[in-house]
Structure formats: C-alpha cells, structure tokens
Amino acid sequence: SQTIHQWPATLVQPVGSPLSLECTVEGTSNPNLYWYRQAAGRGLQLLFYSVGIGQISSEVPQNLSASRPQDRQFILSSKKLLLSDSGFYLCAWVRSTRDRVGNTIYFGEGSWLTVV
Amino acid sequence: AQTVTQSQPEMSVQEAETVTLSCTYDTSESDYYLFWYKQPPSRQMILVIRQEAYKQQNATENRFSVNFQKAAKSFSLKISDSQLGDAAMYFCAYIQGGSEKLVFGKGTKLTVNP
Numbered sequence: 001s002q003t004i005h006q007w008p009a010t011l012v013q014p015v016g017s018p019l020s021l022e023c024t025v026e027g028t029s030n031p032n033l034y035w036y037r038q039a040a041g042r043g044l045q046l047l048f049y050s051v052g053i054g055q056i057s058s059e060v061p062q063n064l065s066a067s068r069p070q071d072r073q074f075i076l077s078s079k080k081l082l083l084s085d086s087g088f089y090l091c092a093w094v095r096s097t098r099d100r101v102g103n104t105i106y107f108g109e110g111s112w113l114t115v116v
Numbered sequence: 117a118q119t120v121t122q123s124q125p126e127m128s129v130q131e132a133e134t135v136t137l138s139c140t141y142d143t144s145e146s147d148y149y150l151f152w153y154k155q156p157p158s159r160q161m162i163l164v165i166r167q168e169a170y171k172q173q174n175a176t177e178n179r180f181s182v183n184f185q186k187a188a189k190s191f192s193l194k195i196s197d198s199q200l201g202d203a204a205m206y207f208c209a210y211i212q213g214g215s216e217k218l219v220f221g222k223g224t225k226l227t228v229n230p
Contacts, residue, residue, distance in 0.1 A: 032216045038159070043222035044207065051216050088159055094211060094218055103149045103211055105218065107161035 002027035006091045006108030013115055019064075019078040021111050023091030026072065031093040033074040035066055038088045050074060086115045118143045120210050122221035129198045130229050136183075137193045137224050139208030146170075147213030150191045152182070155205040155223075164206070167191065169213075195226075203228045 006023045013019060025031050032051050036044040046059045048066035056066050063082050067075045074091060091108035119142045129135035141150070152164040167175045167184050174182050179196045195202055208221040 032218070034218060041225075044220045046218075049216060049218070090161065092161075092218075094216070103213065104163065104166060105151060105153075105209060105211065110159050
C-alpha cells in the first residue's frame with residue numbers, strides 16, 4: 001500500500017542555522033511531490049513541487065530550496081533559517097500523471113518548525 | 117490558471133444540526149478531481165470525500181455529502197448531524213487529471229457548538 005513519511009516531526013532551530021526536512025514515499029513510483037507551509041490558522045502555501053528526479057518547480061521566492069535526489073525522496077532545505085520560516089510544513093504526493101485512475105492526495109504527518 | 121475559492125473563512129453549527137461549506141473553482145478542463153480535506157488541531161490532513169468530475173452522481177460518505185454542480189463549478193460539502201469531532205479546518209482541493217496541477221482553497225474553520 002502507498003504510504004508517505006515525513007520527518008522530523010518537531011524541530012527547534014536557531015536563526016541562521018541550516019534546515020533539512022525529508023519526505024519519502026512507499027508503494028508507488030514516479031509520484032508528483034509537493035511541499036506546503038502552513039502558518040498558524042492559515043491556509044496551505046505551496047512552496048515547491050516535483051514531477052521527477054531532479055525536477056523542481058518553485059512557487060514562491062524565499063529562503064528555502066528543495067531537492068529530489070531519488071524518485072521517492074523529496075527534501076526541503078535552507079542554508080540559513082529566518083524567524084519567518086517558522087511554521088508547519090506538509091509533504092504531499094499525488095499518483096503519477098501516467099496513472100489517473102483513483103487520483104488522490106496523500107499527506108505526510110507534518111513537521112513543526114520553530115525558529116528561535 | 118485554476119483557482120479554488122472558499123468564501124467562508126469561518127462557520128459555526130450547533131451539535132446535531134446540518135452545515136454546508138461552500139467551494140467554487142475555476143477551470144477550463146473537463147478531466148479533474150475535487151476533494152474535501154479535514155484538518156483537526158493535530159494538523160493531520162484527513163480525506164473527507166472525493167469527487168471525479170466525469171461522475172454526475174454526488175459523492176457521499178456517511179454524514180458527509182457533496183453538491184457537485186459542474187456547470188456552475190461549485191463543490192459544496194454538507195455535514196449532517198454535526199458532531200463535536202467535526203470541528204476542524206476544512207480545505208477544498210482540485211487536481212487536474214493527468215497533470216501536476218494541485219490547488220487548495222484557503223480553508224474554512226468549522227466550530228461545532230454543544
């Protein structure tokens with residue numbers, strides 16, 4: 001069965017420190033992968049999405065970057081965190097565009113990032 | 117570009133009553149999927165209901181049902197016999213078939229009063 005895992009679940013980092021959030025998918029191949037950020041009480045802001053290895057599309061210019069080193073791995077990074085990077089980060093995947101039967105969205109458990 | 121609009125930032129309902137959350141979307145495509153997701157305070161995203169655009173019949177899942185009006189591009193969620201556990205943020209989402217285009221509305225915060 002398809003699953004998605006995201007870690008770490010909680011992170012407290014000082015301003016200026018690096019960040020790495022990881023998301024992995026199991027039970028599928030060539031998924032479309034997404035990183036979202038959600039500030040307190042707000043909606044989902046799309047940060048990056050990827051349709052394949054090494055293919056990254058950025059939706060919002062910011063202090064963050066994303067990479068997809070393997071088919072089922074999606075990493076969100078920062079070299080130097082800002083206070084404004086604090087929030088709840090969600091990874092999501094959608095079944096490959098070549099397989100449209102039963103399209104649905106799977107979400108990771110989420111990562112709480114507090115920059116202090 | 118595809119957009120999803122949830123015009124109600126907040127809604128409230130009395131326990132055991134019925135509430136309807138609205139969602140409209142804009143697309144020129146004919147092949148797409150629509151979803152309602154629930155996000156409780158734990159922040160976990162929970163699928164409530166899913167609708168394929170090519171299906172005319174409205175999807176239902178127990179107390180949750182949708183009113184899918186394809187021509188009007190409307191996809192409202194009706195919660196019957198509301199329970200305290202239904203209190204959450206609800207997101208409407210759109211996926212274009214055969215595409216990476218995934219769009220969410222801004223969400224509606226539902227409060228259930230005892």
